[in-house]
Amino acid sequence: MSLSVVSHADAGAFLKRAEPLLLEGEAEHTLVLSVAMAEAASDAPNDDAFFATVEHDGDVVGVSFRTPPHKLSVSRMPLDAVPLLVDEVAARYESIPAVLGPKDVAEAAAARWTQLRGGRWEPGMGQGLYRLDTVVRPIAPPPGSVRAPLPEEADLMIEWIAGFARDAGAQFAVPADEVRAWVAREGFFMWDDQGPVSIARASGGTPNGMRVGFVYTPPELRGRGYASALVAEVSQIILDRGFSFCTLYTDLSNPTSNSIYMKIGYEPVMEFVDADITAC
Helix, strand or coil: CCEEEEECCCHHHHHHHHHHHHHHCCCCCHHHHHHHHHHHHCCCCCCCCEEEEEEECCEEEEEEEECCCCCEEECCCCHHHHHHHHHHHHCCCCCCCEEEECHHHHHHHHHHHHHHHCCEEEEEEEEEEEEECCCCCCCCCCCCEEECCCHHHHHHHHHHHHHHHHHHCCCCCCCHHHHHHHHHCCCEEEEECCCEEEEEEEECCCCCEEEEEEEECCHHHCCCCHHHHHHHHHHHHHHHCCCCEEEEEEECCCHHHHHHHHHCCCEEEEEEEEEEEECC
């Protein structure tokens, strides 16, 4: 079995080589596809980004990418290819905060990284990737309706996105300026019940799908159905815009959110895990 890792000069070159594999499992590859497409279309791409294909006798059998300072992401691939991939990554970067991917691949990659660079790794958040093709709206929706945030609500949105990051254990906060840009563009939504009560964002478009993320309701407003109603409406908005499906990631340790999403039509695609890396 002849395995190789090919690093590509930019996201465009990566997509040209990897797109057939990625589109064959578009929902599974939503993250790498959307990031690569955005980088390829950007006027100011991340010069330090890493996009690679794992190949077996000329066939693409896996992919990996990183846009610093974020974690390394890996897809399903032969485990024999993991050391080759991580050696390539280590030639580019002095450190990485984590590896995200299928459990066996992510943990093998983290183990190889610490073997090369020292430090230690430990299992982090388990994440479920879900896909929706048809929305099932809540039987008894809460009062209120969906709308876009107003410019004067940007400070509140910054506060709530920070709350989302804390709940998710995110290693990198979303900069305030970026949240303000979300408010100014399409794709950021809130549920309004005599004022904002829950938020969600639609982003990460691929040829046929889009992700729902950053779903957050302040603790004192939870348990009232706001997030369920909002995600259902945002998902329908995405489908109404011509996309075939929606995806979202969940924290597998939170049975409440996973149950909520399945009730409105999301079905499991696969599971991912973070392998968190601590330097020496």
